[in-house]
Amino acid sequence: MSTLVCLLMVVYFLLANRNVLGVAPRLLSHRQLLGDPDHPFLFDPSSDTASSADTPRSISECRDVQLEGSTLSAACLEASTQTVVTLAVDLDTCIANVNGILTYSAAGNASQSCSQCSVSKDLVLTCVCDSPITSLPTPATSLSLDFSSSDTGVYYTLNGMMGCMGGAV
Numbered sequence: 001m002s003t004l005v006c007l008l009m010v011v012y013f014l015l016a017n018r019n020v021l022g023v024a025p026r027l028l029s030h031r032q033l034l035g036d037p038d039h040p041f042l043f044d045p046s047s048d049t050a051s052s053a054d055t056p057r058s059i060s061e062c063r064d065v066q067l068e069g070s071t072l073s074a075a076c077l078e079a080s081t082q083t084v085v086t087l088a089v090d091l092d093t094c095i096a097n098v099n100g101i102l103t104y105s106a107a108g109n110a111s112q113s114c115s116q117c118s119v120s121k122d123l124v125l126t127c128v129c130d131s132p133i134t135s136l137p138t139p140a141t142s143l144s145l146d147f148s149s150s151d152t153g154v155y156y157t158l159n160g161m162m163g164c165m166g167g168a169v
Contacts, residue, residue: 053079056155056165058148060123062087067119070111072145072154079158087162089154091125094164095143100131102143104152104166119145123153
């Protein structure tokens with residue numbers, strides 16, 4: 001057995017038996033543990049940097065991020081019930097097409113002039129957008145949705161809200 005597997009087994013055993021040590025674990029993230037979607041992370045509340053349930057958190061902590069039309073949805077943790085809930089945000093409320101480039105803006109409505117939109121595993125929105133500047137086909141344009149990469153992006157809160165931040169939003 002490899003050293004890494006042994007180490008992971010020891011960590012799992014310690015986390016699974018934390019109640020014996022008087023520290024009750026709580027579920028925080030839905031990220032997959034070693035690629036197994038049925039195995040959520042256990043989280044030590046004393047190491048939490050977010051002090052409030054309404055503190056914006058990166059949607060990279062959620063799973064099953066999907067884009068349907070202009071609606072982005074994800075399965076995220078809701079703190080008061082410690083359950084996974086599906087949250088959604090209409091990206092047309094915060095992302096605009098400015099001369100063929102996706103950008104955060106309160107004007108929104110990117111879906112009116114963008115098509116072929118998709119979201120990658122690393123939370124990058126990619127679309128082909130019209131540009132009034134040129135009549136030539138525009139190349140695909142991308143925008144990071146990951147709130148943790150800057151002070152812009154899509155976020156969720158532990159009290160069950162999802163929204164956008166950045167630009168003039």
